[in-house]
Amino acid sequence: MQRFVAIILSLFAVTVSFAQQSKQYSFTHYSTQTGMFSNQVNSILQDETGFICIGTNDGLIRYDGTRYKTFRHNRQDSSSIPYNQVNQLLIDKNKNFWLLFSNGKAALFNTRNFRFKQVAVNPREELSLKANVKRLVADEYGNIFLVLGSNELLTWNKKLNEFSKSNDPLLIILSQEPF
Numbered sequence: 001m002q003r004f005v006a007i008i009l010s011l012f013a014v015t016v017s018f019a020q021q022s023k024q025y026s027f028t029h030y031s032t033q034t035g036m037f038s039n040q041v042n043s044i045l046q047d048e049t050g051f052i053c054i055g056t057n058d059g060l061i062r063y064d065g066t067r068y069k070t071f072r073h074n075r076q077d078s079s080s081i082p083y084n085q086v087n088q089l090l091i092d093k094n095k096n097f098w099l100l101f102s103n104g105k106a107a108l109f110n111t112r113n114f115r116f117k118q119v120a121v122n123p124r125e126e127l128s129l130k131a132n133v134k135r136l137v138a139d140e141y142g143n144i145f146l147v148l149g150s151n152e153l154l155t156w157n158k159k160l161n162e163f164s165k166s167n168d169p170l171l172i173i174l175s176q177e178p179f
Helices: 002-019 126-130 169-174
Strands: 041-046 052-056 059-063 068-071 086-091 097-101 106-110 115-122 134-138 144-148 152-157 162-164
Touching (some): 059 086, 086 134
Parallel strands (some): 041 086
Antiparallel strands (some): 041 052, 052 059, 059 068, 097 106, 144 152, 152 162
16 A cells, blocks of 8 residues: 555656746847847837837837837927937827827827827926926826926826816816815
């Protein structure tokens, strides 16, 4: 009986040891040697069509798995990327592709015709644009907010194509008369 138990335990141990083989992962390193024009990556996302979009200090890169398409500011083209230092990329609930730049400015990117549309940013204080903390935030209702520093929250007004304090839902709620 002891011999039978020993054989069963041995078979179990051998089976378990084969089942615990490590997984093999494959990594591909992308850099300027593989075709990227910048190694400084600030933001990365995958759009609805599967492209990988990379925000860098030198523009926007769109990667299809084989080739890179680069977007850099061109002074002669008003529909080019407005500024090269891309800090953040965001796709909102309505599938708008947003870019936030290091200077606090923002733009929308049309992925069908590769045109950029700058969005006006009107903070209370111009100094807010120089703040280190800048962030685009989308909520579940489709609102887009721009956070500048620790004291500016701007809301995007689609009709005016601008970020401003006047459209701030917090101020609207606070200005309402109590019931």
